[in-house]
Amino acid sequence: MIKEYLVDYSSNSNLHGLKYIGEKERTFVEKIFWLIMFTCCVVLCSILIWKVWIKWNISPVIVSFAETSTPVWQIPYPAVTVCFETKAMQTVFNFTEYYHQYNNESTYQNLTEEERFLFEDVSLVCDDHLAPKTGRKFSLGNVTVDNLKELSPNITEIFLGCKWKDIPKDSCTDLFSPILTEEGQCYTFNTLNADQLFRVENLHKAYNYLEFTNTSQSWTLEEGYPPDTPLETYPHRGSGYGAKSGLTFLLKARQIDLDYLCKGPVQGFKILLHNPAELPRLSQQYFRSPLSQEVVVAVKPKMMTTSEGLKPYDATRRQCYFPSERYLQYFKVYTQANCEMECLTNFTDARCGCVHFGMPHGPNMTVCNAGSVPCMKNAQTELVTAEIQSGLENDIHSNDTLGDARKVAAQCKCLPACTSIEYEAETSQADFDWKALFRAYKLPTDEEDLLMARVMIFFKEAQFITSRRSELYGPTDFLANCGGLLGLFMGFSILSVVEILYFLTLRVWCLLARKRRPQTNILYASPELNGANKKLKTLNVD
Template sequence: MRRHSRSGSTGRIPDHDLEKSREINEYLNFKDKPKKSNFIKDYIIDYTANSNLHGLKYIGEKERTIVEKIFWLFAFICCLVICAGLIGKLWNKWNVNPVIVSFAENPTPVYQIPYPAVTLCFETKAMQRKFNFTEYYHLYNNTETYSNLTEQERHLFEDVSMVCDDHLAPRKGRKTSSGYELVNHITEISPNLTDVFLGCKWKDITKPNCSDLFSPIITEEGLCYTFNTLGNDELFRTENLHSDYRYLEHENLVGSWSLDGGYEPNTPIETYPHRGSGYGAKSGLTMLLKAANLDLDYLCKGPVQGFKILLHNPAELPRVSQQYFRSPLSQEVVVAVKPKMMTTSEGLRPYEAKRRLCYFPNERYLRYFKVYTQANCEMECLSNFTYTRCGCVHFGMPHDSNMSVCNAGSMPCIKHAQMELVTIAIETGLDDSFDADALDNAKKVSAKCDCLPSCTSIEYEAETSQADFDCLALFRAFRYNVSEFVKDVSYARIMIFFKEAQFITSRRSELYGQTDFLANSGGLLGLFMGFSFLSLIEIVYFLSLRIICVLFKRKNKKQMMNFPKDNLTSREFYKSSNE
């Protein structure tokens, strides 16, 4: 009798079923005995094996020894540190000094800029025939004669002392006064235009009246006369100013010039402000000035008589007390003007003002001036600081109707405020940790000034020479009949003109732009690490998309591993397969 095997009685399992059973058992064994793995470590090894950065692949390779991996890790870190240090220097250079000042490629003709504004002040503030300041000084300061002065005489003396030397202002005088009354007193006794000007020539053409060129202006020096300055409404924000008096009296001429844009295209030669049309004495301004000797006062402004002259931007309010050159009596002064112009490239406009060290016109608002210049900003800052410190302002400073006008009793405070403002500016520049919030109100005002230069600025340098000017000798040479009054008059002549027909403009531009910084940084990264823009994309890819894809694949694999165990055991699976 033939004996059958047990396996044959139960049925033989096909080979393909055995293979499938083996795979399922492997899945089940893997599930029951989880394999120890570090996802982060495996992911880093995957990145180093596929990255195009130099040296990283040696760190992640399994066949490399620990010594080799440490060597390449050390080399990679050294290159990274050196590269970061060099890029840091580039960043500091770009961040701290992004601006370079260079000369323009082509010279600029003088007709493309305005002729300088000329402001002239007489050293004699009170004509002796109208008000003898020396006499009233002694009467006022003498205790016996002080009571004999009327209140009007005392006020008049105190008002005039506001434009004399600082030490002459009486400390017992009024602290404040009406600005309208003070300016009226000063203008009434000051030399008027016909008392000062004997003749004027502009571009070698004699003017019948110097009032065609010059107009009165109120400055810190009192009543002065200016040529080629913008009008009152063009220079000031009159809606924010007081209404007691006007600083500029001449009519507002319709001009076609702006500090930032210059003259508009197709602007004629004869425009306002007057533009330069050449160089030499015959293309400039000539003034013949006079002063009666009996009107001279040697106490108010000291032993030097004559005139103070300031050349300035037509869009600036002049501060003749701070910057000027002198024209003595009986002298001819020849002034050769050399313009200095600074422009700024549009590439610097995205930078902060403190980085490029200048303001564009629409970046800085001034309360009293329509045109931003460094001089206008400093004048407004001084006015606000003086008011905060002294409770009043000098009549020559722009102010609103709510600010009181200082008088002789406040002159020490005004002068102290000017020096204090300069001191605070120096301390702020020297100390980077200077905290304005911890200061009093006056110093907070000064800390907020921040009067950087204008991105487009024009200055005028003066080269002067002088010689004796004996006008009476000329009269005698022509055998003119000279009256006694003319003999008692001193004369002076001033000639102002451009020295050259062209000048070299300075220009602010980018030392390192964004493209330059990116190119230099990319060069260093490529040199030390083989880094490129695709390397950055690769890093972003490994930190985002690749992680998502790997986690998604692991999740699907786990679901495949859990499916047989959760639904059918292996024995049930075999049984169902045989059936």
């Protein structure tokens, strides 16, 4: 019965090659040949479909260039953060002198407690090896921050003049505002204010990271500027390209205030271009503006967007987070840099029991001081290799704090934001003879120890090409690829599936129902038998 049923299916199926297997007039050799060919096609087709599935499952995203270019006025001008390499002015606090006194047993006792504490506070923003290991491990964050602000130069002692879109400003305070970073007191332009950047309800109240109140009128990282946004808005947007459409500022320093121990022999300024919705980390990325040099910075934006079709995919498959998918405890805006900063804060707290004063942190976290600098440095290194070290189970149980810290690191998963903006800087520099310039304008040049530097930042081009994440294989594409392979190898289609279901269900039921009918009904229902009965009746009559 089963054999006859299979023969019936192979004879009527629309799959290529099956009918030759079920035909009675075919020889055994022919049937074996077609059975082998059909099996090989099924196996090969299955392998190819499996490869298509793996490609769709592992890498469903393709990054391509947008069809049209994006004008620079549709994105914000980069936020510019400037940090002076001298953290404590020598005329206010001679860090070099206190370093030698602090590390000399004979002179250490001559220092007052206030002087020792000031030295330890300043060492937090100097090179790591200068921090005294015997110093305080913890301190009050607000006291440390106040000390650094008092010792570092203020905005009028750093900026001499500023121009925005070729319009001179009466004071650079119209453009730049103080910001607290890992490098200490710095100054930033075009960054969102604290209420829009941080979740202030989760932060400590001891001190502020940002000290300005400019409010974003309309821009968000995800949606950009609405169509009705005016050209003059905040954060500032680009209006063109070239030096006359950008930012120019003149920096100054006094030779007598320079310190060559804290940050080494290279004096001048660190500058970072970043997203307005990010807290800058100048300890990781920056370019320099040396003294007596003019630095020209041509900016090339890099923008990545993501199609709405990728929202149903898991974040790990598309390799990015939409804003609603990832919550940060200290930041309102999710970016990869903000996530990494928050992750480093939590990891350092778990590893060292304290955090750097420049890291946004909660009210229950302690601020580290000079004695904890080696631990903070090691924590930053360990975080980078946390995934590798987490596989070494022997190490996990060797140190409780390390095990807890790795659990924190495992929760980071700081993927890029699905919409991100970065700014690449192409720099060039030349000698800046400010004294010759002053003499040409017949301006006084009495301050012989005065040093200057000029920085010009502008968009290199009026448009740029945006990158875009989109589906490599959608469900329709995957189905079409599989259908093409099945049709190529076996002549398989949707009707073939219906045919198989028919032979497994409806046809079996009909055959079984036919077998359950009474035999008499079958005889009388048969035309051949009825004809024979009629003939017998006729013979009997005759």
